Amino acid sequence: MEATSSSWVLREGWGKGERKSNRRENDGEEYGEEGGKRREEQDGSTFMCDGCEKVSWSHPAPCTEVEAHRTRPKLCSMRPVFSSRKQSVLSSRELETQARAQEAAKPEPGPAEKCLDQNPVADSREEGEEDRRGDREKEGKEGISEESEGEEGESEKDRGVGPRRSVSKMRDKEKEKWKARRRERPGVGVEEEGERERERSRQCSRRVREWDRALAGQEELRRERETETVVWGVGAEGDMERQGSMRRTILTHMLMHSSSSSSSFNCSSAESDEVFSEGEEMATRRQTMRKSRSWKTFLTMMQWSVRRQSSWVQLAGHRGNFCLSEGGEVLKRFNAVENACLQALMSDPLRQFVPQYHGLASRGGESYIRLEDLLSGLSCPVIMDCKMGVRTYLEEELMKARLNPCLRNDMYQKMVKVDPMAPSAEEHAQGGVTKPRYMHWRDSVSSTSTLGFRIEGVTVEDGSVLRDFKKTRTFDQVTDVLLFFTKRQSHILEAYLSRLQALNEALKVSEFFQSHEIIGSSLLFVHDRSKANIWMIDFAKTIPMPPGICLKHNMPWVEGNREDGYLIGLASLILLVMEALRLTHAQDADLQPESQVVPHHGEATLDPGLLSAMSTDGFGALPSDSMAELSGNGPQLTPEPAQRASVVCQNSSPRK
Numbered sequence: 001m002e003a004t005s006s007s008w009v010l011r012e013g014w015g016k017g018e019r020k021s022n023r024r025e026n027d028g029e030e031y032g033e034e035g036g037k038r039r040e041e042q043d044g045s046t047f048m049c050d051g052c053e054k055v056s057w058s059h060p061a062p063c064t065e066v067e068a069h070r071t072r073p074k075l076c077s078m079r080p081v082f083s084s085r086k087q088s089v090l091s092s093r094e095l096e097t098q099a100r101a102q103e104a105a106k107p108e109p110g111p112a113e114k115c116l117d118q119n120p121v122a123d124s125r126e127e128g129e130e131d132r133r134g135d136r137e138k139e140g141k142e143g144i145s146e147e148s149e150g151e152e153g154e155s156e157k158d159r160g161v162g163p164r165r166s167v168s169k170m171r172d173k174e175k176e177k178w179k180a181r182r183r184e185r186p187g188v189g190v191e192e193e194g195e196r197e198r199e200r201s202r203q204c205s206r207r208v209r210e211w212d213r214a215l216a217g218q219e220e221l222r223r224e225r226e227t228e229t230v231v232w233g234v235g236a237e238g239d240m241e242r243q244g245s246m247r248r249t250i251l252t253h254m255l256m257h258s259s260s261s262s263s264s265f266n267c268s269s270a271e272s273d274e275v276f277s278e279g280e281e282m283a284t285r286r287q288t289m290r291k292s293r294s295w296k297t298f299l300t301m302m303q304w305s306v307r308r309q310s311s312w313v314q315l316a317g318h319r320g321n322f323c324l325s326e327g328g329e330v331l332k333r334f335n336a337v338e339n340a341c342l343q344a345l346m347s348d349p350l351r352q353f354v355p356q357y358h359g360l361a362s363r364g365g366e367s368y369i370r371l372e373d374l375l376s377g378l379s380c381p382v383i384m385d386c387k388m389g390v391r392t393y394l395e396e397e398l399m400k401a402r403l404n405p406c407l408r409n410d411m412y413q414k415m416v417k418v419d420p421m422a423p424s425a426e427e428h429a430q431g432g433v434t435k436p437r438y439m440h441w442r443d444s445v446s447s448t449s450t451l452g453f454r455i456e457g458v459t460v461e462d463g464s465v466l467r468d469f470k471k472t473r474t475f476d477q478v479t480d481v482l483l484f485f486t487k488r489q490s491h492i493l494e495a496y497l498s499r500l501q502a503l504n505e506a507l508k509v510s511e512f513f514q515s516h517e518i519i520g521s522s523l524l525f526v527h528d529r530s531k532a533n534i535w536m537i538d539f540a541k542t543i544p545m546p547p548g549i550c551l552k553h554n555m556p557w558v559e560g561n562r563e564d565g566y567l568i569g570l571a572s573l574i575l576l577v578m579e580a581l582r583l584t585h586a587q588d589a590d591l592q593p594e595s596q597v598v599p600h601h602g603e604a605t606l607d608p609g610l611l612s613a614m615s616t617d618g619f620g621a622l623p624s625d626s627m628a629e630l631s632g633n634g635p636q637l638t639p640e641p642a643q644r645a646s647v648v649c650q651n652s653s654p655r656k
């Protein structure tokens, strides 16, 4: 180490003995940014202001404005971590605005500060340095804690920071005092003490290695996302889920534990580390975390990771069909039928219920359809995918299967998993079933055949994905899922009801709807705490009818009539949401569930068109009292104008 001027000290590059944790701790934001990578590639030499401990990567002018450095506000905020993609953009803008305001309020910087301000690294490093200084000052006031001792001795040496005399002298004094006190304490021998220190040091090193591994993983993920060359293959969906769920677990931990401390950071970061190393004692982990003063490193790491991840999750459908894109878009593998539908829908009244179509894109030699990301702007979205219609296979699939019966072992396996008795003896012997056989069976064991839709999957706030709804069939079973999915929040249910009604109105005037057989299409329910919306997705099996032939969509299907039962599904959904609302209101009012329906949205009754959809054979599963309600005395549904934007819940405080 050599001094290059009276007030700036040259710090050597990351020497052999220097711990990586120190680098990360010191570097603050930079590891998440491109600049950080560049700097990492440099030799690592820095200049540190002796007075204010500010760091520069280039040789700066003499520093004169120590106080100005000290009073500079921190720009680091926790808020982006808790935001979804759109909101995090907003938050970063807010932060920028705040930073600019703070810059304006700051006294004119001296030459050295100007020099550092031109270097974006300096800010983040400065924050790190300031934070450490803050910590040291705190220690000076409160006495050196047990946890800080081992680390301080080591890190001072490793950093090679000699001339921070006043602070380190004070610390040394405190350390000595503390050691003396420890020595005096009965039952704590020197050997024992030494062993403890060695153990602490071992724990610390282990923790550092874990972070390195975790950080390397995050960095890898970031690169993959940014290049967008990776198309999710088999298994990738699972990875995505794990990442999403890991992140949410961490955030949940942060939130859960923040209330127990005035500083949510300290506590939460200690807790959140759990995802990286299972099986350690909580107390030991806390101690280790405090000791290595790692929370800042960890928090920074989380910020990069969350900032770069969208809340996107593929709930249902074929694996490998999607990849994420920049700017609130998802890319769905090109399918000519779906592409044609989306193009047509962009000029249909249904446009406001369909993700925006942005044309095509190419990735890794594959074509993709660019779609609006329907989860963009939602924080911790809760999602439900309902596959609409009374059947999920096309008539032409049936015909093909007849002409060329092809046994599918994968479908046989899926069938046996749900019900070992489902395949016939012959199918068991063959170890395979045809696709239409499987699809028909699948429709009949779920609510597809009876209610005109089925639940494919649900994600909840903590990121867990539930897909085991294959045997969710009856009205009551589906109502239970709805109550679980909405957590009985009446404002969410009301928003969904309103959106379903609006969709019903739009379908009436949609030319597209009348002229297409819609098979395997889903309604995607999405909400967070304050917004709820429903979207039509998946048109890969939506086939145009011959010119002049229109479908009714509320008739039972008989082979040849091509009816899909879409409106039967919609009617069921409306009924189910109403039922869920009724139960929610009943619970709110502390009434028995069998009490009268609590009216909502004024006086309401189900649309006669939908009622006729329900008077079909498929409705054996509907409770008779629900049908009675719908036939006149029940609630009057007042359709609201269709709206593209999210239905914003009026009542943001959830009812119990």
Ligand SMILES: Nc1ncnc2c1ncn2[C@@H]1O[C@H](COP(=O)(O)OP(=O)(O)OP(=O)(O)O)[C@@H](O)[C@H]1O
Binding pocket: 313, 314, 315, 316, 317, 318, 319, 321, 322, 330, 355, 371, 372, 373, 374, 375, 383, 385, 520, 522, 524, 537, 538, 539, 540
């Ligand atoms: N525009 C979108 N924005 C956000 N999420 C979407 C979007 N489109 C699809 N998804 C997600 O992807 C999942 C599957 O979508 P989709 O049904 O279009 O795929 P698929 O592979 O065609 O399905 P299937 O196998 O049923 O035909 C949905 O459940 C939803 O979670």
Ligand SMILES: O=P(O)(O)O[C@@H]1[C@H](O)[C@H](O)[C@@H](OP(=O)(O)O)[C@H](OP(=O)(O)O)[C@H]1O
Binding pocket: 392, 414, 435, 439, 442, 520, 541
């Ligand atoms: O939900 P499950 O029980 O997993 O069954 C799948 C589901 O019915 C899909 O809709 C279907 O894709 P299509 O809608 O595109 O026909 C897929 O057929 P596939 O395996 O032939 O793709 C089935 O395996």
